[in-house]
Amino acid sequence: MIGLPGTAPEADTCSRAGCRESATWRVDWRNPRIHDETRTKTWLACDEHVDYLRDFLASRSFPVAVERFGAQEAGA
Numbered sequence: 001m002i003g004l005p006g007t008a009p010e011a012d013t014c015s016r017a018g019c020r021e022s023a024t025w026r027v028d029w030r031n032p033r034i035h036d037e038t039r040t041k042t043w044l045a046c047d048e049h050v051d052y053l054r055d056f057l058a059s060r061s062f063p064v065a066v067e068r069f070g071a072q073e074a075g076a
């Protein structure tokens, strides 16, 4: 369904292609070549893929920030 990450988050499933797990992390990132500083994109990630997605972006020297996602962590 999703060939490459980069679309807006759908519901709360992991953004990793082919993964249908519920997201527990959000990955906010920006491509400095095509986005200005006010424009960020958000991927959602499950526990298994958060490192993959973060490393994917970090390896391209994109600014990336990872935060807990989901109501179950609210107030933790």
Ligand SMILES: [Zn+2]
Pocket (backbone or CB within 6 Å): 014, 015, 016, 019, 020, 021, 045, 046, 047, 048, 049
């Ligand atoms: Zn996943």
